[in-house]
Amino acid sequence: MFTGLVEEIGTLRRVQRRGEAMVLTIAAKKVLEDVKIGDSIAVNGVCLTVVSHDSGAFTADVMPETFRHTNLHELKPGDPVNLERAMQAGGRFGGHIVQGHVDGTATIVGRKPEANAVVFTIRPHNPALLRHMVPQGSVTLDGTSLTIVSADREAETFTVSIIPHTLKETVIRFKQPGDTMNVECDILGKYIDHLLRLREGERPAEPKPQRSAGGLTEALLREYGF
Incomplete structure (x- = not known):
C-alpha cells in the first residue's frame, strides 16, 4: 500500500x-x-x-x-x-490509500495557471471512471495523491488543482496537454460501487423507490438494506 x-x-x-x-x-x-x-x-x-x-x-x-x-x-x-x-506500518499517512493498481489512463486536455496553482483538466480514456470522481474526493495521477476539484460527466473530464510544491516534486510539472497519465480511483469509492452493483444484480427486478429532493428517505434506506 x-x-x-x-x-x-x-x-x-x-x-x-x-x-x-x-x-x-x-x-x-x-x-x-x-x-x-x-x-x-x-x-x-x-x-x-x-x-x-x-x-x-x-x-x-x-x-x-x-x-x-x-x-x-x-x-x-x-x-x-x-x-x-510501500508505506511502513506506523508511518505517517499524509495522502490517501493508494494500492498502485491503476484503473486506466487519461489524457491531459487542459493546463492553466490559477493564482499560485495550476489547474489540469483530465479526460479518462474509459469514461466509466468518471463515476468515481467525486469533487473534493481523492484521485491518484501518476502516483500523486490529488484532490478532485470538479467532474463534468457531459464533457467526460475532471479537474485537479496543483500547488507549487507538488509541481516541483513530481513529474506532473513536465506534463502538457496531450500527455497521458495513470489514474487510480479512490479505493473506498470503487469497492462501494462494486458491492452495490453486485447487490443490484442479485436482486429480482422491482420498481425502485423514487428519490426525493429531500435526501434520505425511508424507501431509500430500505433499498440499501437498512
Missing part, C-alpha cells in the same frame, strides 16, 4: 522489451536507501516489484497486463518517473 506522496523523481535508465513484457531499470537515490529484492516501489503510480538493485538503480518487471493498462509502455530512456516506496 502507498499514500500517493511521491518520495523522489527517478530516471528511466534502460528499457528491455519483448512483446508486451518489459524490464525497467530506474536510477534513484532515496528509495534505494533500505531496498531489498521483493520490495514494492510505485513507478508513476504502478506497483512494481524490485527484482535486482545496486547503489544507484533498481530493476522491475512489467507484465503484459500492466503494459496494456498503464502508460509505462510509453516510457523511454531518460524519462523522469515518480517513485514511492
Whole structure:
C-alpha cells in the first residue's frame, strides 16, 4: 500500500522489451536507501516489484497486463518517473490509500495557471471512471495523491488543482496537454460501487423507490438494506 506522496523523481535508465513484457531499470537515490529484492516501489503510480538493485538503480518487471493498462509502455530512456516506496506500518499517512493498481489512463486536455496553482483538466480514456470522481474526493495521477476539484460527466473530464510544491516534486510539472497519465480511483469509492452493483444484480427486478429532493428517505434506506 502507498499514500500517493511521491518520495523522489527517478530516471528511466534502460528499457528491455519483448512483446508486451518489459524490464525497467530506474536510477534513484532515496528509495534505494533500505531496498531489498521483493520490495514494492510505485513507478508513476504502478506497483512494481524490485527484482535486482545496486547503489544507484533498481530493476522491475512489467507484465503484459500492466503494459496494456498503464502508460509505462510509453516510457523511454531518460524519462523522469515518480517513485514511492510501500508505506511502513506506523508511518505517517499524509495522502490517501493508494494500492498502485491503476484503473486506466487519461489524457491531459487542459493546463492553466490559477493564482499560485495550476489547474489540469483530465479526460479518462474509459469514461466509466468518471463515476468515481467525486469533487473534493481523492484521485491518484501518476502516483500523486490529488484532490478532485470538479467532474463534468457531459464533457467526460475532471479537474485537479496543483500547488507549487507538488509541481516541483513530481513529474506532473513536465506534463502538457496531450500527455497521458495513470489514474487510480479512490479505493473506498470503487469497492462501494462494486458491492452495490453486485447487490443490484442479485436482486429480482422491482420498481425502485423514487428519490426525493429531500435526501434520505425511508424507501431509500430500505433499498440499501437498512
